[in-house]
Amino acid sequence: xxxxxLRRPLSVVLxxxxxxxxxxxxxxxxxxxxxxxxxxxxRLAGVLIQGRVVSPRKEDFRGQKVFVRAKTLLGRPFKxxxxxxxPRDSDWRSLRPGMTVELEGLLRLPRRARNPGEFDEKAxxxxxxxxxxxxxxxxxxxxxxxxxxLPKAWAEGARQSWQGxxxxxxxKDEACVLSGLxxxxxxxxRREWNRSVQDAGAMHxxxxxxxxxxxVMLGVVLLATLLGLRPIxxxxxxxxxxxxxxLMVGAxxxxxxxxxxxxxxxxxxxxxxxxxxxxxITLAALLTLLWEPRELFSAGFQMTYAAVIGLVxxxxxxxxxxxGLPRWLRGLAGAAAVSVLVQVMLxxxxxxxxxxxxxxxxxxxxxxxxxxxxxxxxxxAAWLAALLVPASAPCSARALGLxxxxxxxxxxxxxxxxxxxxxxxxxxxxALLIYYLxxxxxxxxxxxxxxxxxxxxxxxxxxxxALAGRWAAPSVRVLLLRLPPAHPAVVTFADGRVxxxxxxxxxxAVLKALRCQGIKTLDQVILTKPWPARAEARLRRxxxxxxxxxxxxxxxxxxxxxxxxxxxxxxxxxxxxxxxxSIIPGRLKVRAVEVASDGRRAEIR
Numbered sequence: 001x002x003x004x005x006l007r008r009p010l011s012v013v014l015x016x017x018x019x020x021x022x023x024x025x026x027x028x029x030x031x032x033x034x035x036x037x038x039x040x041x042x043r044l045a046g047v048l049i050q051g052r053v054v055s056p057r058k059e060d061f062r063g064q065k066v067f068v069r070a071k072t073l074l075g076r077p078f079k080x081x082x083x084x085x086x087p088r089d090s091d092w093r094s095l096r097p098g099m100t101v102e103l104e105g106l107l108r109l110p111r112r113a114r115n116p117g118e119f120d121e122k123a124x125x126x127x128x129x130x131x132x133x134x135x136x137x138x139x140x141x142x143x144x145x146x147x148x149x150l151p152k153a154w155a156e157g158a159r160q161s162w163q164g165x166x167x168x169x170x171x172k173d174e175a176c177v178l179s180g181l182x183x184x185x186x187x188x189x190r191r192e193w194n195r196s197v198q199d200a201g202a203m204h205x206x207x208x209x210x211x212x213x214x215x216v217m218l219g220v221v222l223l224a225t226l227l228g229l230r231p232i233x234x235x236x237x238x239x240x241x242x243x244x245x246x247l248m249v250g251a252x253x254x255x256x257x258x259x260x261x262x263x264x265x266x267x268x269x270x271x272x273x274x275x276x277x278x279x280x281i282t283l284a285a286l287l288t289l290l291w292e293p294r295e296l297f298s299a300g301f302q303m304t305y306a307a308v309i310g311l312v313x314x315x316x317x318x319x320x321x322x323x324g325l326p327r328w329l330r331g332l333a334g335a336a337a338v339s340v341l342v343q344v345m346l347x348x349x350x351x352x353x354x355x356x357x358x359x360x361x362x363x364x365x366x367x368x369x370x371x372x373x374x375x376x377x378x379x380x381a382a383w384l385a386a387l388l389v390p391a392s393a394p395c396s397a398r399a400l401g402l403x404x405x406x407x408x409x410x411x412x413x414x415x416x417x418x419x420x421x422x423x424x425x426x427x428x429x430x431a432l433l434i435y436y437l438x439x440x441x442x443x444x445x446x447x448x449x450x451x452x453x454x455x456x457x458x459x460x461x462x463x464x465x466a467l468a469g470r471w472a473a474p475s476v477r478v479l480l481l482r483l484p485p486a487h488p489a490v491v492t493f494a495d496g497r498v499x500x501x502x503x504x505x506x507x508x509a510v511l512k513a514l515r516c517q518g519i520k521t522l523d524q525v526i527l528t529k530p531w532p533a534r535a536e537a538r539l540r541r542x543x544x545x546x547x548x549x550x551x552x553x554x555x556x557x558x559x560x561x562x563x564x565x566x567x568x569x570x571x572x573x574x575x576x577x578x579x580x581x582s583i584i585p586g587r588l589k590v591r592a593v594e595v596a597s598d599g600r601r602a603e604i605r
Contacts, residue, residue, distance in 0.1 A: 032131040049103045059187045081130040098149025105136040114591040117512030155247035169397035174404040180206030182379040199415035201361015210258030215373045217242040235266040253301035260284035310345035314443045339365040351424035360420035425518035474596040476559040497523045507538040528553035528567030560599025
């Protein structure tokens with residue numbers, strides 16, 4: 001890709017627009033906090049709300065959910081967006097976007113993350129413009145979707161029919177795999193299957209992905225070519241089919257990126273214009289953000305465009321570097337290069353979103369991404385065949401089950417390779433900037449001046465950040481976690497020693513917090529109270545430590561004039577002489593607290 005593309009008006013407009021959105025986000029413009037006078041409805045049970053469904057129905061471990069734009073609450077105006085969890089004991093396949101509904105249930109505000117690594121429900125809701133969560137006890141459909149909502153309603157009906165077919169003919173986990181492969185609606189997959197797919201680096205195949213729209217559009221183009229249609233009808237059919245599929249699967253950023261970019265590339269090819277991929281991607285990103293600015297802060301948008309930008313910059317030169325190779329070998333090398341580039345571009349996002357990255361994904365995606373297109377075609381063909389000939393469903397069920405188990409089996413194989421995956425601590429904004437400066441320095445080669453400038457900027461920022469962190473480092477940092485009835489504490493010393501005090505029984509939360517701190521091994525585990533053997537065994541599977549000590553409660557240690565005390569009846573305490581920092585117990589009732597000491601005073605962060 002020529003770097004002068006970055007100076008084109010469309011690219012400049014996109015960059016300026018993204019910068020404006022980022023500044024507004026930092027200033028809290030996109031927060032979805034309700035007005036103060038509405039907060040009295042928090043934790044109110046039995047509320048009656050009327051509104052309009054504005055999203056497809058999805059499912060997670062808490063149940064089936066939709067977003068609703070509320071109009072009234074108890075008969076009064078209530079212009080708020082809610083995430084609604086539907087009652088579990090009913091069939092909601094008739095629910096469509098655009099329908100007016102009446103909801104009754106428990107209304108609450110979203111929660112902040114209480115500990116490092118915990119799911120931040122409030123940030124998730126802010127990025128979607130929703131301010132409330134309703135656990136519905138009853139849902140009544142008051143009216144059909146209006147005319148403007150009919151395309152979304154029809155698309156949702158088709159999607160539910162397709163997903164319902166999988167759920168009827170397959171066991172639950174296999175149906176989840178096929179729904180993920182074909183529509184990105186993975187649902188709550190069983191734990192061991194989910195971990196195998198994640199460690200194989202193939203989770204992007206089961207969640208919203210632009211590749212699914214690309215497969216649909218390419219399939220329509222191929223079919224139209226075989227039928228002898230001219231280029232313009234081919235493009236119209238491909239965009240129509242891709243657009244309907246995009247509405248079916250929720251019109252999230254990865255899908256819209258593939259749809260807009262594919263339409264732009266096809267139109268430029270028909271008109272004989274320069275159909276550079278970079279311009280098409282830029283147009284797709286700008287259209288997506290103009291329609292919904294909050295998409296910029298979603299993981300789907302960031303991942304899909306980060307991966308595509310790396311491919312657009314590096315792939316043309318990589319493909320031109322080996323002109324003498326046989327065609328099959330060039331294809332294999334190209335697939336390997338795509339897999340490596342995608343992994344490199346998404347590594348920080350894996351760390352910040354999932355806390356885990358796959359090294360085996362470089363190999364797995366060479367096989368699984370092309371195979372996912374064939375599986376998607378099989379799933380679509382089986383569904384259409386069942387609609388036309390219902391008797392064909394049992395035969396197709398055996399084939400689809402075999403495909404689902406084969407996909408998971410392949411993921412298990414790649415996940416079982418040595419060093420297939422690793423836990424990753426989240427990266428700070430400085431670390432993200434340094435990482436991408438150095439990566440782009442490699443991607444723009446052989447443009448030596450641009451590569452040297454990017455590498456120099458990254459190394460300078462890296463050096464200055466490291467020096468600033470060393471100068472400001474306290475002698476002791478204590479992270480007090482909120483995991484009642486225990487209050488685990490992670491003690492980090494300036495010399496690199498790490499202690500874990502009273503881990504408690506909520507081991508998974510403790511492991512997430514340690515991962516966020518970048519801690520993989522401990523020097524000591526200190527216990528002031530009995531520790532169940534099951535909790536110890538679970539912690540040992542995810543962590544290693546050199547020594548374990550049982551001490552009498554309350555137990556304390558000193559850092560100069562500051563004393564840290566654990567296991568007492570009042571909970572964790574920090575004292576300087578006889579003065580206790582009484583703010584700590586109050587803060588721990590809400591979320592984790594970090595205390596830093598330089599030996600003379602302690603600071604609560």
